[in-house]
Amino acid sequence: IFWELVNSNKVLFLVAIAAIVWGFEKYMIGKYWGDYLLGLFSMHYMFSFVVLSSLLVSFMNVFFPASISEKTSLKVIESKVLKLFIFVLPVWLIGDFLGQVIVFKFMIRSYPFEFINVFLFAVTSFLYFVFSTYNMLLNITRPAVSSIAYLISILAIITIIPVTHSISLYLTGQALIYLVASCILRFNLLKSIALHKSPPLSPQKA
Numbered sequence: 610i611f612w613e614l615v616n617s618n619k620v621l622f623l624v625a626i627a628a629i630v631w632g633f634e635k636y637m638i639g640k641y642w643g644d645y646l647l648g649l650f651s652m653h654y655m656f657s658f659v660v661l662s663s664l665l666v667s668f669m670n671v672f673f674p675a676s677i678s679e680k681t682s683l684k685v686i687e688s689k690v691l692k693l694f695i696f697v698l699p700v701w702l703i704g705d706f707l708g709q710v711i712v713f714k715f716m717i718r719s720y721p722f723e724f725i726n727v728f729l730f731a732v733t734s735f736l737y738f739v740f741s742t743y744n745m746l747l748n749i750t751r752p753a754v755s756s757i758a759y760l761i762s763i764l765a766i767i768t769i770i771p772v773t774h775s776i777s778l779y780l781t782g783q784a785l786i787y788l789v790a791s792c793i794l795r796f797n798l799l800k801s802i803a804l805h806k807s808p809p810l811s812p813q814k815a
Contacts, residue, residue, distance in 0.1 A: 627760040630767055637770040638779075649720045650776055653727070656712050657705055657734040664738070684802045687746060687795075694739055701738075705731035729780035736787035743794035750801040755794070762790040 639647040706727055713722040740762070748755040765786050773779040 627756070627763045630760070631763050633767060634770070637767060641771045642774060646776060649726075652712070652720055653709065653730045653776070656709055657730040658737070683746065683749065683798070687798060687802065690742060690746070694742075698735060701735045702731045705734060723777075725777050726780070729777055729784065733780050733784045733787065736784050736791065740787045740791045740794070743791050743798060747794050747798045747801065751797060754797055758790060758794055758797075762786055 635647060635651065638650055642650075709727045709730065710722070713720065713727070744755050744759055747758075766783050769782040769786075770779060773782060
């Protein structure tokens with residue numbers, strides 16, 4: 610019965626595994642880096658990724674219904690999303706950076722302010738936003754590929770924790786994984802759009 614459920618719900622099963630694996634991130638950081646770096650990482654994470662999550666939910670609430678209703682126009686939506694990324698990038702980096710500066714300079718003084726970590730968290734959170742958006746769009750036409758890509762990306766991120774031993778190296782690796790995964794997802798999305806492109810309408814007879 611279990612394997613029948615797995616076979617009939619492969620996508621949900623993969624997403625569930627990814628969520629479980631992702632939940633081990635802070636445990637792995639505490640185990641391999643120690644409590645101090647775990648606390649420092651959590652402070653950065655709380656601002657960059659908690660704020661990100663709120664914005665991401667708002668974005669998904671707007672674009673996901675539009676993507677579903679305009680499935681044959683995903684190319685147009687993808688083009689708009691790409692332009693949005695280019696427009697949002699500088700605003701995102703500056704806003705995230707300044708927000709973290711305020712938090713660490715005036716609110717949380719028990720941890721040192723490190724420019725490289727603040728910058729890398731801003732970059733990584735933006736790349737995660739890009740990754741999540743392309744993953745959502747690909748999930749419309751190729752949910753299995755989308756789920757597998759998500760799971761592999763999360764596994765890759767968790768795997769580098771024991772060998773980095775520093776926040777800056779971990780975030781650099783994480784950013785590279787999100788960047789590569791986003792490019793792969795976009796490639797598959799464009800390929801899927803090309804395959805599902807509706808045939809041109811035949812001219813009407815007079």
